[in-house]
Amino acid sequence: MSLPVPYPAEFARQLLRDMLRIRRLEERAAELYGEGKIRGFLHLYIGQEAVAVGALHALGPGDAVVATYREHGHALLQGVSMNAIMAEMYGRREGCSRGRGGSMHLFDARTRFFGGNAIVGGGLPLAVGLALAERMQGGTRLAACFFGEGALAEGAAAESLNLAALWQLPVLFCCENNLYAMGTALARSQAQTDLCAKVQAFKVPARSVDGMDVVAVYEATRMAVEQMHAGHGPCFLEFRTYRFRAHSMFDPELYRDKAEVEAWKKRGPIHTYSAQLKAQGLLDETGLDALEAEASAEVEAAVAFAEAGSLEPVEDLLRDVYTPERTP
Amino acid sequence: MIRTTYREALREGLREALARDPRVFLMGEDVGRYGGTYAVSKGLLEEFGEQRIRDTPLSELSFVAAGIGAALGGMRPIVEVMTVNFSLLALDPLMNTAATLRHMSGGQFSVPLVLRMATGAGRQLAAQHSHSLEGWYAHIPGLKILAPATLEDARGMLWPALQDPDPVLIFEHSTLYNLEGVLDEGAAVDIHSARVRREGRDLTLVTYGGSLGKALAAAGQLAGEGISVEVIDLRVLHPLDDATLMASVRRTRRLLVVDEGWRSGSLAAEIIARVVEQGFYELDAPPARVCSQEVPVPYAKHLEEAALPQVPGIVAAARELLGRG
Ligand SMILES: Cc1ncc(C[n+]2csc(CCOP(=O)(O)OP(=O)(O)O)c2C)c(N)n1
Numbered sequence: 182m183s184l185p186v187p188y189p190a191e192f193a194r195q196l197l198r199d200m201l202r203i204r205r206l207e208e209r210a211a212e213l214y215g216e217g218k219i220r221g222f223l224h225l226y227i228g229q230e231a232v233a234v235g236a237l238h239a240l241g242p243g244d245a246v247v248a249t250y251r252e253h254g255h256a257l258l259q260g261v262s263m264n265a266i267m268a269e270m271y272g273r274r275e276g277c278s279r280g281r282g283g284s285m286h287l288f289d290a291r292t293r294f295f296g297g298n299a300i301v302g303g304g305l306p307l308a309v310g311l312a313l314a315e316r317m318q319g320g321t322r323l324a325a326c327f328f329g330e331g332a333l334a335e336g337a338a339a340e341s342l343n344l345a346a347l348w349q350l351p352v353l354f355c356c357e358n359n360l361y362a363m364g365t366a367l368a369r370s371q372a373q374t375d376l377c378a379k380v381q382a383f384k385v386p387a388r389s390v391d392g393m394d395v396v397a398v399y400e401a402t403r404m405a406v407e408q409m410h411a412g413h414g415p416c417f418l419e420f421r422t423y424r425f426r427a428h429s430m431f432d433p434e435l436y437r438d439k440a441e442v443e444a445w446k447k448r449g450p451i452h453t454y455s456a457q458l459k460a461q462g463l464l465d466e467t468g469l470d471a472l473e474a475e476a477s478a479e480v481e482a483a484v485a486f487a488e489a490g491s492l493e494p495v496e497d498l499l500r501d502v503y504t505p506e507r508t509p
Numbered sequence: 510m511i512r513t514t515y516r517e518a519l520r521e522g523l524r525e526a527l528a529r530d531p532r533v534f535l536m537g538e539d540v541g542r543y544g545g546t547y548a549v550s551k552g553l554l555e556e557f558g559e560q561r562i563r564d565t566p567l568s569e570l571s572f573v574a575a576g577i578g579a580a581l582g583g584m585r586p587i588v589e590v591m592t593v594n595f596s597l598l599a600l601d602p603l604m605n606t607a608a609t610l611r612h613m614s615g616g617q618f619s620v621p622l623v624l625r626m627a628t629g630a631g632r633q634l635a636a637q638h639s640h641s642l643e644g645w646y647a648h649i650p651g652l653k654i655l656a657p658a659t660l661e662d663a664r665g666m667l668w669p670a671l672q673d674p675d676p677v678l679i680f681e682h683s684t685l686y687n688l689e690g691v692l693d694e695g696a697a698v699d700i701h702s703a704r705v706r707r708e709g710r711d712l713t714l715v716t717y718g719g720s721l722g723k724a725l726a727a728a729g730q731l732a733g734e735g736i737s738v739e740v741i742d743l744r745v746l747h748p749l750d751d752a753t754l755m756a757s758v759r760r761t762r763r764l765l766v767v768d769e770g771w772r773s774g775s776l777a778a779e780i781i782a783r784v785v786e787q788g789f790y791e792l793d794a795p796p797a798r799v800c801s802q803e804v805p806v807p808y809a810k811h812l813e814e815a816a817l818p819q820v821p822g823i824v825a826a827a828r829e830l831l832g833r834g
C-alpha cells in the first residue's frame with residue numbers, strides 16, 4: 182500500500198524512524214543477550230515492527246495498551262523511554278518495572294502501558310476491563326490489546342471477544358498473525374484458520390491487513406479507531422506478519438525452513454518502506470543515514486544508561502508485594 | 510443492634526458500598542436478574558441499575574480478569590464468583606495477574622479488586638461445589654484473604670476491602686448465609702487482625718469462617734468439663750496476624766487448629782509451623798489440628814459429615830491435648 186493521502190513528509194519519516202528504533206534496540210538486545218548482560222526470556226519482534234508502529238501511531242493519547250511478552254516495540258511506541266526499557270532488561274532499578282519484570286514485563290503507568298504479559302491470551306480480558314472502566318467513567322479513551330494468533334486458541338480470547346461484543350466495549354483487538362505459536366503453525370493448532378471468520382462469529386467486526394506494510398497498518402487502525410469512537414463496540418484487526426528471528430533466544434527453530442524465512446524477509450517492513458519513501462522523494466540516502474544514526478545513538482545511550490544503572494537493594498526484596506499504607 | 514442474617518448483612522455491606530462510591534460496581538454470574546446464587550444481591554439491580562449490577566456470561570476467566578482491568582482503569586469492582594470451585598477457572602488472572610502485577614510493575618500498578626465467593630461444604634453438594642480452597646489462595650503473596658464468620662464481619666469487611674489498594678478475596682462459607690443473629694452496628698471491623706471470640710486459659714483453639722460456630726460449640730461443651738478454651742477467629746487468612754495468635758498461645762501454652770481445608774499443606778499446617786517457630790519452648794504439648802479428611806467431599810450426608818471437622822472431633826482433640834483423652 183502506498184501513501185493513500187499525502188502524509189506530511191515528517192510523519193512518513195517518523196514511521197520509518199520508529200521502526201528503525203525498535204529494530205536497532207532489539208538487535209542490540211540480542212547482542213547483549215549473547216554477552217550475558219540480558220538474561221531470562223527474550224522474545225524479539227524483528228520483522229513485525231510495522232504493526233506496533235502503524236497501529237500505535239493511530240491510537241490516541243491516553244488510550245490504554247496491553248501487550249504480550251514480545252512487547253519492546255509496543256512499549257517504545259506507547260512512549261516508554263528506551264532507557265527505561267533497556268534498564269529493565271538489565272534488571273536495573275531504573276528500569277520501567279524497577280528490574281522486577283525484565284524483558285517480558287515492561288509496564289508504565291504514565292503512558293498507560295499495562296504490560297508486558299506472559300500468559301498467552303491473558304491480556305485480552307484485561308483490555309476488556311480497562312475499556313469497561315473507561316466507559317463506566319464516561320471517558321472516550323480506547324483500550325487496545327496486542328497478541329499473537331496463538332492466543333486465539335485460548336478460552337480467554339473467546340470469552341473476551343464475547344464480553345466485549347456483548348457489552349459493546351471499545352476494545353481494539355490487534356492480532357499479530359506471524360503464522361507460528363512458538364513452533365506450531367496455525368493450521369496445526371486451530372481448525373478455523375480464517376481468523377476474521379472466527380472472530381466474526383462473536384459479532385466483532387474483523388478485518389485482515391498486510392502487517393508488513395506500515396501504512397496499511399496505520400490506515401486500518403485509524404479506521405477502526407474512528408469506528409470505535411462512533412460507538413460501535415469492539416474491533417478486531419488481523420495483521421499478517423512474520424517474525425524473522427526465532428521465537429525466543431532458546432528456540433533452535435526446527436519447524437520452518439530457511440527459504441520461507443528468506444521469502445518473508447524480502448518483504449521486510451523497513452527496507453520496503455524506506456524504498457517507498459525514496460521513490461516518492463520523501464527521503465534520500467543522507468536522510469536515511471541520519472535516521473539510522475539517530476536510532477543507533479538512542480540505543481547506545483540506552484545501553485550506557487542501563488550500564489550505569491543501580492541494582493535494587495536486596496533489603497527491598499519484599500517491596501511492592503502489597504501497596505504501602507498511604508500516610509494520610 | 511439489629512436482628513438480621515449473614516446474607517442480609519452482606520447485602521447491606523454491598524448496598525452501602527454502592528451508595529458511597531460511584532466507582533463501585535458488582536459483577537458476576539446471576540448477580541442481577543436472578544438476585545445472586547445465594548440471594549445476596551437480591552434487589553440491588555432494581556436499586557442501582559444494570560450498569561452497576563452486571564450479569565456476566567459463564568466466563569469466570571474473563572470476567573475476573575475484566576475486573577482486574579476495571580480496577581486498573583480506576584473503578585472499584587466487586588466480582589462475585591459462585592463458589593471457590595469455579596474460581597479455579599480464573600486462577601490464572603488471579604494468581605498470574607492480580608497477585609503479581611504490583612510487583613512485576615515495580616510498584617506502579619495496584620489492583621484494587623474485591624472478589625467474593627462462597628466456599629466450604631455441609632450442604633451435600635458433593636465435590637465440585639464443596640471445597641475449601643481459601644488456604645490455597647492464602648499461599649499467594651500479593652493477595653489478601655478474608656473469611657467473615659460473623660454478621661459484623663459479613664457487613665463490615667467489604668468497605669475496608671474496597672479501600673484496600675490490593676486484591677482482596679472474601680470467602681463466605683456457604684453454610685453461613687442463613688446464620689441469624691443480632692448485629693452490633695457499632696462493632697469495629699478491620700481487615701488486618703484476628704479476634705478472640707471467647708476467652709480461655711487452658712487451650713488456644715484457632716479457626717475461621719464456617720468452623721467458628723463448631724469451635725465455639727466445642728468450647729462450650731469443654732467448659733462443662735472444666736476445660737477453658739480460648740477461641741480465636743483468624744478472620745484474615747493472609748497475611749496472618751501472628752501477634753494475636755502468639756499472645757494467646759503464650760498464655761494457654763496449648764494450640765489446636767480447626768480448618769475445613771485438607772490436612773496436607775493446609776493453612777492449619779502453616780499456623781502450627783509458625784507457632785512452633787516462634788514459641789516452641791512455651792508449648793506444654795505438641796500442637797494439634799482437626800482438618801477435613803483427605804478425600805473429595807462426598808455427597809452422602811454421613812460421608813460428608815465424616816469428611817468435615819465436627820464438634821465431637823474438636824472436643825476429643827482438645828481433651829487429648831490436655832492429657833484427658
Ligand atoms: C497460557 C500460556 N501457555 C503457554 C505459554 C508458553 N508460550 C509462550 S509464547 C507461546 C506461543 C504464543 O504464540 P502466539 O500467541 O502466536 O504469539 P507469538 O509468540 O507468535 O507472538 C507459548 C505457547 C504461555 N506463555 N502461556
